[in-house]
Amino acid sequence: MKLAKPFALAVTAAAAMAATSVSAATTLRIQTHFSPETLSGQMAAKYVEDVQTMSNGEIEIEMFYSSSVVKSVETFDAAVNGILDCDMTGGAYQAGKNPAFQFAGDLLGGYTNPYQQMSWMLHGGGREALNSLYNSYDMEFVGWWIPGPESLSSTKPIRGVDDFKDWKFRSPPGLATLVFSNLGASPIVMDFNEIFTALETGIIDGADAANLTNNVGLGLYDIAEHTNYPGFHSMPADHLACNKAVWDELPEHHQRILTVAMDSLALHNATINEVKNSQTAKDLRAKGVNLYEWSPEELAKFRAAVKSGWTEFATTDESKALLKSHIDFLVNLGLMK
Secondary structure (H helix, E strand, O other): OOOHHHHHHHHHHHHHHHHHHOOOOEEEEEEEOOOOOOHHHHHHHHHHHHHHHHOOOOEEEEEEOOOOOOOHHHHHHHHHOOOOOEEEOEHHHHOOOOHHHHHHOOOOOOOOOHHHHHHHHHHOOHHHHHHHHHHHHOEEEEEEEOOOOOOOEEOOOOOOHHHHOOOEEEEOOOHHHHHHHHOOOEEEEOOHHHHHHHHHOOOOOEEOOOOHHHHHHOOHHHOOOEEEOOOOOOOOOEEEEEEHHHHHHOOHHHHHHHHHHHHHHHHHHHHHHHHHHHHHHHHHHHOOOEEEOOOHHHHHHHHHHHHHHHHHHOOOHHHHHHHHHHHHHHHHOOOOO
């Protein structure tokens, strides 16, 4: 019993020494294109809280919302160049660097729901395949969070493929511009936070922005009274990607916390969006917004254009390899022939 007190003191002293030997808290500067008011912005805030709590304050995150530091498409380069530490937008924004980034963010009509796409990343070799691409650009792919299929917003009816003719709309860069152009639309690439004003002033007729709930958060249905639900045309995966040098300097347990927290975010994000979108659809119908559910025939026309676009867009070895990986996985699941 006499040893108890000295032993306790020794343990306390060792703990104090360990505490003082821990380096200063890691601070990561991350930018997202989502505003804090949107559901996705709230999910990003949850990620920050989870990481800081699980790390017992060792990891601090300074989140910049609404692309407040640089434009959304410039976030990746800002992280590479040290202006930021991490990019929380999406891989498809970087398709101009290499078309492979399109298939690192949105297969555009390939997967039906976020769980299928996450399965490729977690169980189909996707995380490794993505880092083969990201590492070559001095970035580390950490994880995905996928809200689910998006819904177009429009000031004109969008009942089928024919309604895309001469339809001016905000489009993200990449495959979407190719596919919709081939269908007769006029895509205009613009930053995420310019959409509302462009709709309000009539520069565009509609937007490929987000899902129902996030579109509401952006105020789009205050102007655009037409949309489609369920979504079918796009299901972008927002990523967390960090400067490779910054990532490699993190202790392994910090890397693990950031990665596991992303996988947790993915589950919470997909499920809450499923719930919220169902509720939002009811609310929008009650307010007089027209929600169009496309027929199997119209969906088949769109997917035929998408498959043609895949082949046309995959022009580099990296893009062909990623596309093949996705298709092989979909075929193995019986979701594609």
